[in-house]
Amino acid sequence: MKLDPRLARRMIQDMTLSGLSPKTQASYLNAVNRLINHYQKFPKRLSSEDLRRYFVRLMESKEVVHSTLAVYRAGIRFFVERTLGKSWPALDLFRFRRPRKLPDILTVQEVKTILDAVRVKRNQLCLKIIYACGLRLSEAVSLTINDIDGARHLLKVCGGKGRKDRYVPIPEALIEELRDYWRTYRPTSFLFFGVHKCKRIRRATIQKTFKLVLQEVGITKKVSVHTLRHSYATHLLDGGVGIRTIQEILGHSSLTTTAIYAHLSEKTKSMALPVVDNLMNSL
Structure with missing residues (x-):
């Protein structure tokens, strides 16, 4: 009924x-x-x-x-x-409070290991942009070639959670990879296209790639594609980026949501991780 x-x-x-x-x-x-x-x-x-x-x-x-x-x-x-x-x-x-659990994060070396193991360039670059720009998977697969502002090193993320658009910084190293990718694959609409260039790649394709690579490289942490976004935010915080800046980059409407990364950062201070450009240079 x-x-x-x-x-x-x-x-x-x-x-x-x-x-x-x-x-x-x-x-x-x-x-x-x-x-x-x-x-x-x-x-x-x-x-x-x-x-x-x-x-x-x-x-x-x-x-x-x-x-x-x-x-x-x-x-x-x-x-x-x-x-x-x-x-x-x-x-x-009724009040349904979700038990607070801190998500697992990946170290920079683990991120590098995962990305290096992805053989399909399109899938590798999609995962890389999720990490390097702190995107949600749905945002990454929806990117078009017009969303990239290479001159200003900015990426326009359209229709994020809550239908809010935002701009996020793109590391120089990633800009160069995107240019090489465009010269090779010539996307006409969606940056990461599927079987047909007019259609975006399926989220399930990227999720399957990530899962298979985890098994291949022997990473047993309970992580998903979304963990790349968590890891990016935590690495930025460790690198000295302010939490409000991270909030804007991630597109969080509430600072409370972003504040969870402060707890993760306390657990990873000893890593002394560099900020975003250095992160990309190490990949």
Whole structure:
């Protein structure tokens, strides 16, 4: 059982007007549909006790992580308050705080080892730009040739998290690699294209490459492509770059999000890592 198509369309319209990204819209709609499917009746027929039991069951069954529970609550709240124009005070009773875990980071040498082991130049450069510019994977695969300002050593990152554009510095060494890449592969639209030049490379392709290389070089840390971004931020902090500057480069809306790297940096002070240009020169 799912949300009535008419209400679903209205909810999507409301979310679009609120500026929510397609990914967030899909998550919110899924949250409402899961609730409806669980009870086999529409939200307006559910009581506060129904809602309480639903979230208790999810927490006890450990079907979803805390961050997903928070998304479910936000999606249901949006539907009730914005689309239905009603209130559901019971939603205020739930607080889903994610256990704070510091992510693993890679040393500069580990980053170098990983990148050197990538045989496909396109995939290698994509991973390298994620690290050297602190990008999210989704941002890297969406880059176009027009996003590179070689003269000013800047990279325009369009439609980041929260649909916010930003500029990030590109190290000189990476500028030269990008020029060589362009001369060899001649991308016409997306910088990292897939089978067809008019289409971007799939995120899964880069994720698979990263995973295979980890196995090949024997790195057993629990890391992913996103770890390159974490590592970049931590290395910058160790190199003396201010946390507010790092916040702007990463595109974090809150300094609290960036502050986690201060904890990681305390664990890696002894590495005495250089700042971004020196980082790239060592790769």
